Amino acid sequence: MSESVQTFDGAKLNAILSRFVGKPGALIPILQQTQDEYGYLPREAVRRIARGLRMPEAQVYGVATFYAQFHLKPRGRHIIRVCLGTACHVRGAEMIFSRITSALDLNGGGTTEDLAFTVEKVACLGCCGLAPMMMIDDETYGRLTPKSAMEIVNGYLGETLARAS
Amino acid sequence: MAKRRILLCAGSGCVSSGAWKVKEELLRKLDERGLTEKFEVVASGCHGFCEQGPLLIIYPKETLYCRVEPDDVSEIVEEHLIGDRVVERLFYKDPETGERIADHAKINFYAKQERIVLKNCGVIDPESIAEYVDRGGYDGLRKAVSMDRVAVIEAVKQSGLRGRGGAGFPTGLKWDFTYKADSEKKYIVCNADEGDPGAFMDRSVLEGDPHAVLEGMLVAGYAVGADEGYIYVRAEYPLAVKRLRIAIEQAEEQGYLGSDIFDSGFSFHVSVKEGAGAFVCGEETALLASIMGKRGMPSPRPPFPATSGLWGKPTCLNNVETFANVPFILREGWEKYAAIGTEGSKGTKIFALTGKVNNTGLVEVPMGNTIRKVVYEIGGGVKDDREFKAVQIGGPSGGCIPNSLIDTPIDYDSLVEAGAMMGSGGMVVVDDETCMVDLARYFLEFVQSESCGKCPPCRVGTRKMLECLKRICDGEGEADDIDWLINVGESIKSYSLCGLGQTAPNPALTTIRYFRDEYEAHIKDRTCPAGACQALIDYVIVAEKCKGCGLCIKACPVEAISGEKKTVHTIDYDLCIKCGACMEVCKLDAVIRGKPAAQKEEAA
Numbered sequence: 001m002s003e004s005v006q007t008f009d010g011a012k013l014n015a016i017l018s019r020f021v022g023k024p025g026a027l028i029p030i031l032q033q034t035q036d037e038y039g040y041l042p043r044e045a046v047r048r049i050a051r052g053l054r055m056p057e058a059q060v061y062g063v064a065t066f067y068a069q070f071h072l073k074p075r076g077r078h079i080i081r082v083c084l085g086t087a088c089h090v091r092g093a094e095m096i097f098s099r100i101t102s103a104l105d106l107n108g109g110g111t112t113e114d115l116a117f118t119v120e121k122v123a124c125l126g127c128c129g130l131a132p133m134m135m136i137d138d139e140t141y142g143r144l145t146p147k148s149a150m151e152i153v154n155g156y157l158g159e160t161l162a163r164a165s
Numbered sequence: 166m167a168k169r170r171i172l173l174c175a176g177s178g179c180v181s182s183g184a185w186k187v188k189e190e191l192l193r194k195l196d197e198r199g200l201t202e203k204f205e206v207v208a209s210g211c212h213g214f215c216e217q218g219p220l221l222i223i224y225p226k227e228t229l230y231c232r233v234e235p236d237d238v239s240e241i242v243e244e245h246l247i248g249d250r251v252v253e254r255l256f257y258k259d260p261e262t263g264e265r266i267a268d269h270a271k272i273n274f275y276a277k278q279e280r281i282v283l284k285n286c287g288v289i290d291p292e293s294i295a296e297y298v299d300r301g302g303y304d305g306l307r308k309a310v311s312m313d314r315v316a317v318i319e320a321v322k323q324s325g326l327r328g329r330g331g332a333g334f335p336t337g338l339k340w341d342f343t344y345k346a347d348s349e350k351k352y353i354v355c356n357a358d359e360g361d362p363g364a365f366m367d368r369s370v371l372e373g374d375p376h377a378v379l380e381g382m383l384v385a386g387y388a389v390g391a392d393e394g395y396i397y398v399r400a401e402y403p404l405a406v407k408r409l410r411i412a413i414e415q416a417e418e419q420g421y422l423g424s425d426i427f428d429s430g431f432s433f434h435v436s437v438k439e440g441a442g443a444f445v446c447g448e449e450t451a452l453l454a455s456i457m458g459k460r461g462m463p464s465p466r467p468p469f470p471a472t473s474g475l476w477g478k479p480t481c482l483n484n485v486e487t488f489a490n491v492p493f494i495l496r497e498g499w500e501k502y503a504a505i506g507t508e509g510s511k512g513t514k515i516f517a518l519t520g521k522v523n524n525t526g527l528v529e530v531p532m533g534n535t536i537r538k539v540v541y542e543i544g545g546g547v548k549d550d551r552e553f554k555a556v557q558i559g560g561p562s563g564g565c566i567p568n569s570l571i572d573t574p575i576d577y578d579s580l581v582e583a584g585a586m587m588g589s590g591g592m593v594v595v596d597d598e599t600c601m602v603d604l605a606r607y608f609l610e611f612v613q614s615e616s617c618g619k620c621p622p623c624r625v626g627t628r629k630m631l632e633c634l635k636r637i638c639d640g641e642g643e644a645d646d647i648d649w650l651i652n653v654g655e656s657i658k659s660y661s662l663c664g665l666g667q668t669a670p671n672p673a674l675t676t677i678r679y680f681r682d683e684y685e686a687h688i689k690d691r692t693c694p695a696g697a698c699q700a701l702i703d704y705v706i707v708a709e710k711c712k713g714c715g716l717c718i719k720a721c722p723v724e725a726i727s728g729e730k731k732t733v734h735t736i737d738y739d740l741c742i743k744c745g746a747c748m749e750v751c752k753l754d755a756v757i758r759g760k761p762a763a764q765k766e767e768a769a
Contacts, residue, residue: 024476027458028441032400066460066617068442069400086363086557086593087519089607095745102722102744123444123611124362125401128519128591129178129215129526140181147749 008044012037017052027063031070040071076111076118078156080136085124087131096132097121099146100153116160168205170224174287176211176372177404179218187219190235194242210373212287213527214274229269230255260523260545274524277543281513282489283529286373291408294415297376303421305495309384310429317388318344324499325511330356330484331588333577339481342471343389346479351391353382354482356452357398360444361560364591366515367485369527371405375412381488384495386433389481394435397452400442409437444615448663449482462617463663486515506532510576520593521548537571540594551596559588561608562668564675584675600697601680602687606634608672623666626657639700642688647677696758699743703761708733710755717747
C-alpha cells in the first residue's frame with residue numbers, strides 16, 4: 001500500500017476537491033470526476049476525499065461501492081458493455097455476452113490480465129430498437145449476432161496486438 | 166431565401182446506427198455541389214422509428230428516407246435535391262402490403278399515433294431554443310405566471326394528469342401538498358433516472374425536446390413556490406445530459422430561467438445531477454438521498470418529500486414525461502387535455518415498443534387504446550410472422566399480458582387489474598420463442614442485483630425467488646415450487662419498504678398466472694416449450710438436411726463437432742457448451758434446438 005501512496009499523483013485530486021469546497025451533496029460528483037481523471041478510484045484517492053470532506057472513510061467507501069458506476073480496481077483500456085436489457089435479452093444478448101467473454105478468457109466478465117479489455121453486462125443502454133446491442137468505449141453497435149459482435153471485438157483486439165508488438 | 170431543411174434524426178438509436186457518418190457525408194456532398202447556401206442540415210432528437218434508422222427527412226414534402234448509409238447520400242443529393250426525383254428504394258416499405266411510402270405521415274407507425282408530448286421530438290433542433298419558442302414554447306409558462314398559483318394547481322388537477330413514472334399518483338395533488346407545506350425554501354426535482362431495462366421514453370424526450378421538461382419544471386416551481394430545481398439524470402445517458410445543459414444555458418440567456426422571469430417576480434434555477442448507476446434511485450426518497458451525496462437507499466414514508474424532502478425541505482418530485490405534459494395543459498387549457506384518454510387516465514402515454522415486433526420505436530397513444538392497436542397497427546405485428554405470445558409492460562415492476570387479453574385498454578387501472586402496471590412505459594413484445602420462466606428469471610435477476618439491501622423482504626426474498634426460478638430453468642424444479650413462489654412473492658409485495666420490492670415479484674407472479682403450463686412443463690416434463698432454456702435443450706443436427714459442408718465444424722469453438730466432408734456431422738454432447746455457433750453458421754437450417762440428447766436416448 002505504501003508504494004501506491006508514493007506513486008499517487010494527488011495534484012489532480014486536489015484540483016477537483018477545491019472546486020467543491022462548501023458545496024452540499026458533493027461526494028458523488030467528486031467521485032465521478034476523480035474516476036474520470038484516474039480511470040478508477042484508487043485507495044489513496046478515497047482516503048484523501050474522506051479527509052477533504054471531513055467524513056469517515058467508511059462513508060466514502062460506502063457510497064463508492066453502492067453505485068455500479070464506481071470501480072475500486074483499474075479497468076481495461078477498452079470497456080465492452082454488453083446490453084442485457086429486456087429487449088436485448090429476448091433477442092439473444094446472453095449468447096453475445098458469453099461468446100465475447102469466452103473468447104477473451106473472462107468467464108462471467110471482468111478485466112483481462114493485460115488490462116486491454118473490461119467486459120461487463122449493463123441493464124439497458126436505451127437503444128432497444130437496435131437490440132441486441134453493445135457499447136465499446138463510446139461507440140455503440142446494434143443489431144448484433146454473436147458472430148458480428150466477435151468481428152467487432154476482433155477489430156479492437158487486432159489494434160491492441162499491433163500496439164503490443 | 167429560406168434554406169430548405171434536411172432533418173437528420175440524431176437520437177441515440179440513429180446515432181448508434183451511424184447518423185453522424187451520414188451527416189458528415191451529407192455536409193461534404195452539399196459543399197462539393199455548392200449547395201450549402203440552399204440547404205440546412207438539422208440534427209433533431211429522436212423521431213421514434215428507431216428500427217428504420219438512420220432516418221433522413223427532406224422538407225418541404227417531408228419525404229422520409231430509412232436506413233440511410235453514407236453511401237446513399239450521394240444518390241439522395243444528386244437525384245432528390247438536384248434532380249427533384251425521389252429515391253424510392255430508400256422509402257419505408259410497408260411490411261404487409263410491400264408498398265413503398267414516401268410521406269412519413271402516411272406510415273401506419275406514425276399515422277396511428279397521437280403525439281402531444283412528442284410533438285417536437287424529431288422535428289425541431291433540440292439545441293436551439295428559438296425553434297422551441299417558434300412552436301409555442303414557453304407560452305405555457307408565460308400564461309402560468311400571469312395566473313394565481315392556486316389556479317395553476319387547479320388547472321393541473323382538472324386536467325387529470327397522473328404521474329408518468331409508474332405509480333400514477335395525481336400530479337395536481339402532489340403539487341398541492343408541496344404548495345401547502347409551510348417553508349421559505351422548496352425544491353422541484355425531475356426524476357430522469359430511467360432505469361427500467363427496455364424503456365427509453367424519458368431519454369428520447371430529454372434528447373429531443375429538453376425545453377419542454379424545463380418549462381414543466383418552471384410551471385411547477387411557480388405553482389408550489391419553489392425557486393430551485395434539480396434534474397437527476399442517469400449517467401448512462403450522456404447525450405441527454407449534454408442537451409439539457411445546452412437548454413439550461415439558452416433558457417438562462419433568454420430570461421426564461423433565472424431571476425424575475427417575465428417580470429413576475431418569480432425566480433428559478435435548475436441544475437443537472439448525474440446519477441451513478443443504481444436502479445433503486447428511481448424511487449423518490451432514494452433519489453433524494455443520492456442528490457445529497459449519500460447511498461441511494463429509500464426511507465420510509467411519511468414524511469413524504471412534499472413535506473420533507475431535499476435537505477429536509479418540501480420537495481415536489483415528478484418524472485420527465487409528467488413535466489413534459491405540463492406545457493400543453495397550460496398553453497391549450499386543461500379542458501382540451503382532459504378530453505383525451507379515459508375516465509381515470511387522461512392524456513397520452515409514450516411507450517418504448519421493443520422486442521419481437523416489426524416496428525420498434527417510440528409510440529405515443531391516447532390512454533385507453535388497446536394493446537392490439539399498439540402491437541399490430543402501429544408496431545406492424547410480430548417479427549417474422551411468428552405467434553404473439555404476450556407483451557411485457559412496465560419492466561421489472563410490471564407483468565406480462567397474454568394473447569387472450571390483447572384487447573385490454575392501456576390505462577392505469579386496467580393494467581393493474583390484469584396484474585401488470587403502467588410502469589414507466591416499456592413495452593416488450595414476446596413470441597413463442599421466448600420462455601416465460603426464463604423471462605421471469607431475467608427480471609428477478611435484475612431486481613435482485615438492484616435491491617439496495619435495506620429491508621429483508623426484498624433483499625432475502627428476491628434472492629430466494631431467483632434461486633428457485635434458476636432451478637426451474639435448469640430442469641431441477643420441484644412440484645411445490647410454483648405455490649412456494651406465489652407465497653413468497655405475495656409476502657415480498659406486502660412487506661417491502663419501497664416500490665422496488667413491492668413490485669419485484671410481479672414478473673414472476675403474472676407469468677405464473679397466465680403461463681402456469683410452461684412452469685409445469687419445466688418442472689414435470691423437464692422441457693422448455695419455447696426452446697430457450699439452455700439446460701433443457703441441445704443443439705441437434707438434422708440428418709436429412711445436413712450436407713456435410715463442414716461450416717459448423719469450423720465454427721465450433723470447442724471442437725465438439727466431427728464428420729467427414731459430405732457426410733452427416735455429429736455433435737459430441739460431452740464437449741458441447743451450447744454456444745449456438747453451429748446453428749448460426751449453418752446455411753441449410755440443419756442445426757436446430759431440440760430436446761436434450763440424453764433424454765432422447767433414454768426414450769429410445
